Amino acid sequence: MTLLTAAFLTALLAGAITAGIPLLLAGLGEQLSEKTGVLNIGIEGMMLAGAYLGFLVAWKTDSVFLGFVGGAGGGMLVAAIMALLCVRFGLNQIVIGIALTLGAEGATAMLHYFQFAQTYPRLGAISSLPIPLLADIPVLGPALFNRPPIVYIALLLVAVFAYVYRKTYWGIALQAAGDKPAALDSSGVSVLGIRSVAVLLTGALVGLGGGFMAIVGAGIFVPFMTNGNGFIGIVLAMLARGRPLWVLGGAALFGACLSLTTALQVAGVDIPTDVIQMLPFAAVMGVLVMLGRKANLPSALGAAYVRGAR
């Protein structure tokens, strides 16, 4: 097999991480919203806003760091509308989520049309931060331990969220806002406050994922570039049943298949990319058919909290 050279494997693994990080951030973000009882269908839009604003800021300021801040900010901007309409005012989460996705798709595509459609500016390659010793491991080293810092931060977030959910007061409060909002309310904690913060943080995480796609992944912003990644994030969050580590596993699986698609194309293997794109979904469906367990979602998921309504 000429395919299985070290260079090919490195490229495959590196590509899997590049494709998987946005999915990971989207899944972690969605998981946070869902824990508190907000079914956040709008993350595709938040991701796209993050990709646009992240690219714009990185391009204008020439600073990758500010670009990521811009990406998180773009996601939060859309999330703020969601928090206001769905958490404060209790509007239908599905309708508003889809509206925000459509709106962000339209708005970013129009902004791109007026700003970049003639020139298509590109960002330069961004510098990576090799981790001593680990970066020297063959294949694994260059693919995983010689990457931009944002990659390490995203992976660390998995551990941070796992700790917060399991060990801290905040983790319990988040869970309670989704499972027994009335009980949380009567213990003197603001359900709407917790949910609003969670939705805003979701926006920041997902927006960061979008920013990653534009700044690290593509180096360019194109309309609709998130291409369903936000929706895959929703699927990952639901499959993970509240566990951040499972989101990581899912993002790795989907990222690997996306990477395999491009790698085989580059290697000149003549299979339509659609066949490989089917793999992760087919695999997860297969697992679901065999295990067939309930999704274990928070009981108040999707329902607006109105004090005294139940």
Added chain:
Amino acid sequence: MSVEVQDPSADGQAAAKNNGLASRRLLTDRLQLIGLSIGPLVAAILVASLILIAMGVNPVDYYTYIVNRGLLSPSGIEATLTRMGPLLLIAAGLIVAFRAGIWNLGGDAQFLLGASVVAALAPVLTGYMPVWLVLIVTLVIGAIIGALWSLVPALLRARQGVNEIITTMMMSFLGISFSNVLVKIFFLDPATNVPQTRTLPVEDRLPRLFDTTISSGVLIGLVAILIVHYVMAKTAFGLKLKIVGANAKAAVHAGLSVSALTIGVFAISAGFSGLSGAVAVLGQYGNVRADWNPAYTLTIVPLVFLARFNGFATIAYVFLFSVLSIGSESAARRLGVPNYFTLVTMAILLILLGITEMLDQKRRESRRT
């Protein structure tokens, strides 16, 4: 034809007391309902106009153009009505699913697979049977393909309670790719270099209405919505679905076979999406190109919600959406406003409709107490 009044429980007792009063109530309620739809529409156009002004486009010109192209010009209204056919069928399927509390979000794959299988079969079948029979057979096949694609999510939900939002979305991604594989490898038209299926000749497609280019697909869509509306409102089956949707546990206690109903609902809902794909191919496109995906489902979901699953309101919203999308497609070419602007307008409209509905609900609650 009667317009169904929303949330009749609020007015039920008054109606029982006095017929005259009730009918006056009905009238004001109907007027309010219309106001509730028109108000946000006007507000959305105003907000969108501000954006247009910021872009340096005269909003009056823009909207005049849209109404002219999407509604008033003969070719525009024909395109609008033709587009409504597939959209209404998707809406009909969503109404059934949502009423029963089932989140079938996999409509895009059900639509596409129905479309590509029908596009592959129809031109071949015309060699073996009369055109009218081909049309009937392929419409049925489209519906069956759509329904089959929902079978796994249906069984998982009915037997094991696996959340169907996950499974239908996964099957949707899977099906969109699978449809592409079918078109690119198995259904390829050998006569062209473009990756697409064979093309059904115009004379073999669904008949056009009168002397226009309007496809009779719109009639199929209208009939489907009206049947769904009637079945949901008047029949025992519709009532059963509503009970399952409102409270599945109570439905079990009431002796309903929830798992059989669940599988049935999936099949009906996905069947309508598959039928929609068949109608789009047989009435309008004639073939399926590789990577084609109009992704109608996501725009129809909120419309069905805002119509509160009411068939007539759904028809109105779908009509509005079709005018807007047909009109803005040509406005993009003529006025330099990118087509993406429709997405922004849709978002504003959905948000304002949502806010209006919330305010209306608060008003109802305060009236009740």
